[in-house]
Amino acid sequence: MAVLELPQWTALAPALVFVATALALFVIDSINPHTRNRSLLAGTTAVGALAALGVTVWFMLAGVGTPTAEGGLGVVELFGGQFVVDQMTLFFTTVVSIVTALVAVASYDYMADHTYQSEYYSLIMLAATGMAAMAAANSLVTVFIALELASLPSYALVAILKDNRGSVEAGLKYFLIGALSSAIFLYGISLVYGATGHLQLEAIADNLDGADAYGGLLGLGILMLIGGFAYKTASVPFHFWAPEAYEGAPAPISAFLSSASKAAGFVIAFRVFTTAFPVEATTAVIGIDWTTAFVVLAIVTMTLGNFAAATQDNVKRMLAYSSIGHAGYALIGLAGLSADGGELVMGAAMMHLFVYGFMNTGAFLFVALAEYWGVGRTFEDYNGLARQAPVACAALGIFMFSLAGIPPLGGFWSKYILFTETIGAAGTNGAMLVVAAALVVNSALSLYYYSRLVKAVWIEDPIGERDALAQPIGLYAAIVVAAVLTVVALPAFGPIADAAQQAAAVAIG
Amino acid sequence: MTNRPRLRLGQSLAPGVLAVALFGAMAMIVLNTGFADEMVGFPAGISVTSEIGYALFDFTALQSAEGSIGDTEPFLAAFLLVAVVLDAALDAALVLAKRETEGEPVAALSSRTGATPGTTGSDQVAATDGSGRRRESADESAASDTAAESGGDS
């Protein structure tokens, strides 16, 4: 159906669009250094992100990545297996591009008059390229490099408010834990290379049966890889950077990190653990089913994230912990994999990450808006905002109830399908029932602190006097779009669910 | 006078035990793994550096007469990617390291801070100042005048 037959390498178009926009921003910066023309900068960035989104969606509709057996144009293998473009790649690239577009539009107001605006936008674009590359990476080499490409600009973006103590401290901690985790990740890669002699994921899978002597080594390597993914997705025990980083960073960047880079972290985890280490082959080698590690990680991350968030009195920090909680929910996607497929549970996790993407971005952007208004940071400071800004607060209500998983909002589908599939997976692997129970307890607790914010905004009366609140276009536009997406996600969940489940089937199959 | 770096010991050594424990565990694993007792090694006569070069750019066509070493994977994609990474790193490092001339705002919403002196009651400091745990009164020190503050209780 493709109107014009594009050459093979154009399959990486989304990542290329991101790079092109980044370079375009460099050119703009070099023409007029320290430019203050934020509409040009934010505009280019947003256009770049939307272009990438457009291309990705076009590819998905055209059937790029769906195996030819199912009438698609086939999975595209590039650079000798270093990159692969299939349904999962396109699915996660859509998430990354949506979030990037929202963040770009929001930063238009948030970073107004900032000296390094052009660098800010170019770094965002570079990070987005890194994430798109992570989605397409098919060898530990490209995974590691793409991971670095996504992380390095993020360190700078977190610390970009150079004279703000919080931002600097956040950048420092994020960098230090990031450096440590990437070192652990690299060491893990070396051990896996030691055991199998290859770095390309399919090659590793083929050499697994040869590596039965190195059971312990491969196990340690896999564990270190899990450490690297845990860092990127902010799951326990590599989550310590997250609360500070999200609280200290500028709000759009927190949104960017907690939605896009978390999704990217999950895509490499899914890719590596479905292609390189299929469950039964790896169990034969390392003696233990690696899904147990993910079961433990999922339960602990969920519980820590939700319990810590319950008693926060700083809104942004509560959102940070809630984002850790949601990482726990997404980990179920890996914990539920089993010998006979389990792609449904992974598909459910992908659905959750998709909807979570714009729910969470919306929530953080509301915090950005609140900072824009200068109303303060704690729940009491937020009291009674709805009286002056009903639209934004309605959007916040939508985000909060959707994160809690209450219908009639998009978050319902993702959480409850995940719950259904967890019980489905429990059919074969008993531990999943414990995960399901943890899911129930944690979502019950999440009801409490999400509704606490809604209570503060809608029900409480404002503590101090507040004059009229401005309505910045960029932030409002981003929040309203995110809210609309969240609400529309409920009726229009069909295509999302099908795309996710096909992607999971292709990845596992 | 040079102050030679003194090893600040004391309570800070305790975490070190973790590193040693990790080493012990990893060593146990290594001792337990059955490595083949001799290396495959590289075939003699082929210059390793040229092979690395060919692998780097996936130039199988220009391979020297006696064929390549083992089944090395092509690194062209990695090469392109690392180029972008280095560029990004440079850009990021410059952003962080450059010293702003006076008056160039680097705070977020700086336009807001200047424009709306009127927002009393809430600290109009850059939004994301990690306002310290000890919550003093509302007029907490604005982040911009960092000079005075000594930061968190060190």
Add this chain to the structure above:
Amino acid sequence: MEGLFDYAPAIALFPLAAFVIALAFGPKLPKKGAIPGIVATGGSLLLSLAMLAAVAGGEEGYYHETLFTWAAGDAAGEIGTDAIEFTFGILIDPLAALMLVIVSLVAFLVHVFSLEYMNAEGETGLPRYYAGLGLFTFSMLAFVYADNLLMAFMFFELVGLCSFLLIGFWFRTRSAPSAAKKAFLVTRFGDYFFLIGVVAIAATFGTVQFAGEDSFVAAAAAAIDDGGQLFGFDAETWVTITGLLVLGGVIGKSAQFPLHTWLPDAMEGPTTVSALIHAATMVAAGVYLVARMFGYYALSPTALAIIAFVGGFTALFAATMGVVKDDIKQVLAYSTISQYGYMMLGLGVGGYVAGVFHLMNHAFFKALLFLGSGAVIVLMHHEQDMWKMGGLKDKAPVTYYTFLAGALALAGIVPFSGFWSKDEILYDALIVGLEQPLIMAAYAMGLIAVFFTGFYTFRMVFLTFHGEPRTETAEDPHSVGWAIKAPLLVLGVLATVAGLANLAPVAKLTGAEISFLEYWLDGEYGGLEALTYHSYHETVPFEEGAIGSETTTMLLGAGLSLGLALAGAFTAHALYNVPSPTRHTEKLGGAYDVLRSNYYQDEYQVWLAEGLTLPVARAADRFDQTVIDGAVDGVSSVSLFGGDRVKRIQSGIVTNYAALLVAGFIALLIVLGFLGGWFL
């Protein structure tokens, strides 16, 4: 004559129309809603008389028609029926026709009476009063000619509601609403057992019809004959149990022994209400129900014996209390309880005709006495204490003579109606008592009560009308108009003449067929075969003994009761027919206090309600708040406390993070290592 039966529903609908008119347009009507009431009850009276004639004249002499199906469905009855229908229907047979006449007559007279009694005094809220009366008459008439037990129960409760509304008419006082509440709750407690009875009968026999071939009475008789098991009991015990359950409602409504405490308090309502509801009609509903389903009770001797004993005991019990009361209405209230005790005794010993006869007579003379006391109250400017009256004899001759007629009837002095019916009850009780010791005890109590009845009746008459006026209001009483005198005269005549309906002793002595009521209830003039006196007589299992021949026992009984009644009257005459009587009853000392406070029944029941249930309720509430609610809040506080602890590990120092990170990694490594066998 047949066509007349089609107007039967109108009998009840007239008062309903009056209720609606009074409620909606009452304030604007000339007499605040009295006129529609009078017209409606008048219409019902005429139609009831027409029904009487229709039953007498018609060829099969009864009218059984189902008007409207309330609810139908399939339900597995115990005796194998698989469907049941709950309907609204009309059954007019001799008994119902008789009762219709009684109720509509008394209602009509009370409406006329209240024209002067209520309107003249300038009462506020009269539309509410007349609406209440209208609703009451509607429910009572509908209850009377209900053709099934469920419909009877429904109107039984509606009647209870109307009594609540009317007792609490003067709701601005503190005592009236609480009396209304007490009345409703005590009767409700009785109705609770009645409802269980209705549900049990419906669930057992698959039908609740009184008459016709598919009536539950016939089904019960069939079940007893083939001796099957019903709900784990054999048929007869089950019939007894359900009978006694329905009896609970009867005891509540007819104010029999345990549940009688509400009637004296019900005197808080206007006297006209007491006259209509708490004398003639509502209180009679219980006894009428027993008569209505007498076939069912006839099947179980134990139920009958219990009815008889309760009746006898209540008769004596209430009579004793009537003796010491000072308020004229209280005396009448206790006398009502006692008289209904007699009726229960009558029905209990199988004296169906006697019971119904006394029911009719009592309706007339007790309504007369209450209206008379109403007149006296009007005379005495709303004073009810007899010790403040005296000497009204010559100031209100009409009231006096009618009141005297009523008193004589109540005491049971020969020519007056009360004697004939009470004597017949005692006679029936005697002849059965000779064979049954329990019934004999009931008879004895009934007999002793005759003396007390005579005593308190005439004590009341002498204190109110005879002797010197003891207060100046008694000097020149308020004059009384015709609206009061007319009903008194009508009832006075009835109280004297009604006895002729069934002069059983004379009929036995002279052999003349003058016991018309017996023939009427025996189906001579018409009526369903199953519901006739003789069919009941066959089923009642009590044999009758006799002292010597039958006539001697009859004469002996009559003499004994008449003598006692006269003795009572004479003692009252001796003690109270003096110019300025003294409070003789105080001389009784301890017994006086016990009687004065009604054997502490009130305190006991109030204690049961306030003293016991309220503290238990408060304890339950405290338990509910602390334990169950506490558990719920506990869970949330535990999880929040957990959250607070978990939050603490984020200490803010990077090296701690690195340390915890590595520790976590090592823990995972060791766990997986051992499971995976990496270290071995």
Add this chain to the structure above:
Amino acid sequence: MMIEALLAVTLVGALVTFVAPNRIAGKLAFAISLLPAGLGLWLFSAFDGSGNALLEGELAFESRVEWIQIGEYTVSWFVGLDGISLPLVVLTTILCTLAIVSSWTPIDDRESQFYGLVLFIEANLIGVFAALDFFVWFIFWEAVLIPMYLLIGIWGGPRRKYAAIKFFVYTNVASLLMFGAFIVLVFSLGDAVTSFALPEIATAMLEGGPEAFMGVAGSTIAAAVFVAMFVGFAVKVPVVPFHTWLPDAHVEAPTPASVLLAGVLLKMGTYALLRFNFTMFPEQAEAFAVPIAAIAVISVIYGAMLALAQTDLKRIVAYSSVSSMGYVILGLIAYTQFGVGGATFQMVSHGLISGLMFMAVGVIYNATHTRMVTDMSGMADRMPVAVGILVAGAFGYMGLPLMSGFFGEYAIFFGSFGSGRLPYSQVFTPLAMFGIVIVAGYLLFALQRTVFGPYHLETDYDVGRAPLHDVAPMFVLLAIIIALGVAPELIFEMITDAVDPILENGGEL
């Protein structure tokens, strides 16, 4: 098609009211709510369905559209009405219209948001009763929570925040538990079921019942799921041990909200019990007959005793709802036509009567601004009409004949007394019937202290006659109650027609 129209009208109405100015919001909302009420009545008249929706009954206004594919189960938008759900839908539309009218006086700030939320709740309630696909039903079931939370939270009484959050989290956790149990059931039914449509699941349950799942035998799974779902719904009904949220929610909610809460939200629990527990699990229902009957009797007596101890009028009516719902449970467990049919009828009648009682208490509160029984007496003196209706409502509550309450209770007593499947039914029924005495006790006790006796009021408000628009809705309700009392066949015939199929497979008639 009609149900979609009904939902669409109500939802659009809600949106329009949200944005309407506060001044006219009340009148506008009333006008809008007349549409669904009219439609509801038209549905009632044009009802041509027969049999039970779940057991191959012929549905009225049925429509089915495929929506989402989860694994091999399809979720489809499947709505339809049968004899059980239609009366409840009509009850909902009527009660909402009257609740809106009765909130013109008490609600005086943020009216447009209030009426918008009320209409939104109405849409969800209609959805709950009309949905026949498990997910669609669950979406409506949970979506009711947000508007009710906000209603209680924003316009409630002094302790509204505590009551709102307690209601929100309590009912939500119960629904999560129930959701998990049902999913376990669906998975354990294996390939007998390929969609979440309730009729399909019901037939699968009645034919084969669940096979083994997670190594647990099919019958134990069925029993465990039955108990879990019973507990899940019991919180909503509420049944005694799980009832503590009800009095707080009722007392703190604004009057119109508590009219809806008592009128319809409680019926969702009993409706769900009938649809799920008593239609799909006949054997388990019989196995657990005695404990459930015991719980029902305890609910009746304990609830009534609690009501006796209250001094706040609203708490009295709230606790009496607990006791009335106990009757419904007794009716359901009896498994006879009069028992189950009576229970369904009692749901409708209790909805009307408790709605009337709350409105009446609300009218008194509007005038006296206190609900404490000890603070006032002799209200009949000043507000004869409103008090008249309150007395009528109280007698309706006590089960006075010729009012709908009597038929509901009588049918349940008759049904459960002769029930073949409930052991010791001759003991349970009289015990439960004792409730009618206690109900009479505490209602008259409360009436006597507040309404009769000399006029006295602690709070210094001058009490006058209640305005017409407060009294009119109560008259309408009273008329319906008396109509249903005199001629229950109006809806009982339809109910028994829908209930019979349940009894066929449940045991003898």
Add this chain to the structure above:
Amino acid sequence: MDVPIEYFVLLSMALFSIGLFGILTRRNALLFLMSVEIMVNAANVNLIAFAFYHGNLTGQVFALFAMALAAAEVAIGLGIVLVLYRNFRDVDVTVPTTMRW
């Protein structure tokens, strides 16, 4: 005769642990960076050793890339330390604890 591979792996693990020890005990940000560098080089040792062990050059080429990325990381690390110093007048990583719990 080549040196058995175990020694190389043990060496790299030792280096790795030393780097980790440096991170856990020293409080100076620069030393933190140096420790991370040591850990990365430990990984490189491993890669080179296994490259020779398996007889293909993938390990070596990847080691080159690892070094490049380590350099990039340090560049940003130094940038961050610079900004840290400007704000906190100290390079001690345990000083900035304004955000905790």
